[in-house]
Amino acid sequence: xTELATTAQAKELHARFYHxxxxxxxxxxxxxxxxxxxxxxxxxxxxxxxxxPREVIAAFRAGMIDRVVKSNTIWLCTSCYxxxxxxxxxxxxxxxxxxLKRLAIKYDLLPEDSKNPALTKYxxxxxxxxxxxxxxxxxxxxMLTKDPGLAFKFAGLGxxxxxxxxxxxxxxxxxxxxxxxxxxxYLEAEExxxx
Amino acid sequence: MRYLYYPGCSAxxxxxxxxxxTRAMMAKLDVELAELDDWNCCGATSYFSVxxxxxFAIAARNLAIAQQMGEDELCVICNACYTTLAKTNRYMAxxxxxxxxxxxxxxxxxxxxxxxxKVRHVMDILVNDIGLEAVAEKVTRRLTGIKVAPYYxxxxxxxxxxxxxxxxxxxMDRFFATLGADVIDYPSKVKCCGGMMMLTKAEGALHMxxxxxxxxxxxxxxxxxxxxxxxxxxxxxxxxxxxKMYGTNFNIPVMYFTQLAGLALGVExxxxxxxxxxxxxxxxxxxxxx
Numbered sequence: 184x185t186e187l188a189t190t191a192q193a194k195e196l197h198a199r200f201y202h203x204x205x206x207x208x209x210x211x212x213x214x215x216x217x218x219x220x221x222x223x224x225x226x227x228x229x230x231x232x233x234x235x236p237r238e239v240i241a242a243f244r245a246g247m248i249d250r251v252v253k254s255n256t257i258w259l260c261t262s263c264y265x266x267x268x269x270x271x272x273x274x275x276x277x278x279x280x281x282x283l284k285r286l287a288i289k290y291d292l293l294p295e296d297s298k299n300p301a302l303t304k305y306x307x308x309x310x311x312x313x314x315x316x317x318x319x320x321x322x323x324x325x326m327l328t329k330d331p332g333l334a335f336k337f338a339g340l341g342x343x344x345x346x347x348x349x350x351x352x353x354x355x356x357x358x359x360x361x362x363x364x365x366x367x368x369y370l371e372a373e374e375x376x377x378x
Numbered sequence: 379m380r381y382l383y384y385p386g387c388s389a390x391x392x393x394x395x396x397x398x399x400t401r402a403m404m405a406k407l408d409v410e411l412a413e414l415d416d417w418n419c420c421g422a423t424s425y426f427s428v429x430x431x432x433x434f435a436i437a438a439r440n441l442a443i444a445q446q447m448g449e450d451e452l453c454v455i456c457n458a459c460y461t462t463l464a465k466t467n468r469y470m471a472x473x474x475x476x477x478x479x480x481x482x483x484x485x486x487x488x489x490x491x492x493x494x495x496k497v498r499h500v501m502d503i504l505v506n507d508i509g510l511e512a513v514a515e516k517v518t519r520r521l522t523g524i525k526v527a528p529y530y531x532x533x534x535x536x537x538x539x540x541x542x543x544x545x546x547x548x549x550m551d552r553f554f555a556t557l558g559a560d561v562i563d564y565p566s567k568v569k570c571c572g573g574m575m576m577l578t579k580a581e582g583a584l585h586m587x588x589x590x591x592x593x594x595x596x597x598x599x600x601x602x603x604x605x606x607x608x609x610x611x612x613x614x615x616x617x618x619x620x621x622k623m624y625g626t627n628f629n630i631p632v633m634y635f636t637q638l639a640g641l642a643l644g645v646e647x648x649x650x651x652x653x654x655x656x657x658x659x660x661x662x663x664x665x666x667x668x
Contacts, residue, residue: 264536
C-alpha cells in the first residue's frame with residue numbers, strides 16, 4: 184500500500200503507521216473496516232474534527248495518513264472508547280488514535296492551535312519528576328505557557344478549589360521516581376537497537 | 379476482608395474527597411484498605427500518547443509492587459487508573475512482545491511482574507465481593523426519596539467491560555437502589571464528560587457537560603454521583619461556565635458515589651470530606667431521612 188503515498192514524508196508516515204498498527208494485537212483488523220461509520224456516529228467530538236474516525240481509516244487506505252497526522256482530529260479524541268466497543272469489525276480505533284498522536288509528536292507535526300500535545304508532554308514530565316502527576320504544577324505550567332487567558336478565567340474556580348483543599352501546592356515525590364526514567368531509558372535503548 | 383489499594387494521583391489533590399470517603403465507607407463495611415507501597419502514576423491517557431511500551435511499563439511497576447507485597451488483587455477507585463492498569467494486564471497477556479518489553483523494563487530496575495495481579499474497580503468489589511445483600515444489612519440511613527443520577531463516565535466499563543456492560547452498565551444503579559435511593563434513568567450516564575479537553579478545548583468539553591447536566595436535571599436528579607475524579611471535577615466545578623455558555627442555571631450537587639454511600643452507611647458527613655465540594659450538598663444531606 185506504501186506506493187499510494189506521494190511525498191517522502193507521507194511515505195514514511197504511512198510505512199511507520201502500517202508497521203506499528205500491524206504489530207498491535209488485533210491490529211490487522213484495520214484491513215476489514217467496511218466504512219460503516221459507526222465510529223464517527225458514536226464519537227462525542229467528531230463534529231469538531233477535520234476528519235472523523237471513519238475517514239482516518241479511509242485516509243490510511245488512500246495513502247493519505249500524513250494529512251490525518253497533521254489534523255486536529257487526533258487531539259480531539261478524549262479516549263472515551265465508544266468507537267472501540269461499537270466497531271463491528273473489532274478495530275481498536277482509540278488505540279489507532281494513540282498511535283497517530285505518537286507519530287505526530289515523534290515527527291513534530293503538531294497543529295498550531297492545538298494545546299493538547301503540550302499538556303501531554305507536561306503530564307509526562309511531571310510524572311518523571313515526581314513519580315506522580317502533580318495536578319497544580321501541571322495546570323499551572325500549562326496555563327502560563329499555552330493559555331495565559333485561561334489562567335484568568337480559571338482564577339475564581341482555582342481559588343474555590345484551593346480553599347476546599349483540592350489544590351495542594353506541594354508535590355509528593357515517590358521514593359522510586361528514578362525507576363520511571365530508568366525504565367523509559369531502557370525502552371528507548373531497546374527501540375534504537377531494533378531499528 | 380482486606381484489599382491492597384491504589385488511590386491514584388487525583389486522590390491527592392482535586393479528588394481528595396474520593397480517597398477520604400472511600401476509606402470511610404469501606405471501614406463501615408469492615409473492609410480494610412492497605413495502600414500500595416510507593417505507588418506511581420498509572421500514566422493515564424497521556425503516556426499512551428507519547429510511548430506505548432513506556433505507558434505499560436510504568437503502569438506495571440505498580441502491579442509488580444503489588445506482586446512483591448504478596449497480593450493478587452488491587453482495588454482502584456479512579457476510572458482512568460482502573461482502565462490503564464487493567465489494559466496493561468490485558469496487553470501483556472495478549473501480546474508476547476509487550477510482555478517481554480515490560481519485563482525487560484522492570485528488570486532494569488530490579489523488579490518483576492508475571493501479569494497475574496487482578497485490577498478491581500471499587501464498584502466491582504462492592505457489588506461482586508461484598509455483595510448487595512451484605513451492603514443492605516449495613517445501611518443505617520436509607521436514602522429514601524433522594525433522586526440519584528449515577529454517572530459512570532467512559533473508562534468505568536469501556537473498553538473492556540470486565541464487570542459491567544460497556545454500553546449499559548447497571549452496577550451503580552443497583553448499588554444505590556440497595557441504599558434506598560430513587561435511582562433515576564437518564565440517557566447520558568455513560569457519555570463522555572470531556573476529560574482533559576476541559577483544559578485544551580473548553581467549548582467542546584462544556585458542550586458535553588451541558589448535555590449531561592441537562593439530561594440529569596430533566597430526569598429529576600437531586601444529586602449526581604460520580605466514580606472518577608476527572609468526571610466529578612468537570613461536572614461539578616464547571617457548572618458556572620456551562621451556565622454562562624448556555625444561559626442555563628445549573629446548581630446541581632455532584633458527589634463521589636462513595637460520599638453519598640458513606641452517608642447511607644452512617645458515616646458522619648465531616649468524615650466524608652463533603653465540605654470539599656464546590657456546589658453545596660447541604661440540601662442532599664438534609665433530605666436524607668434520619
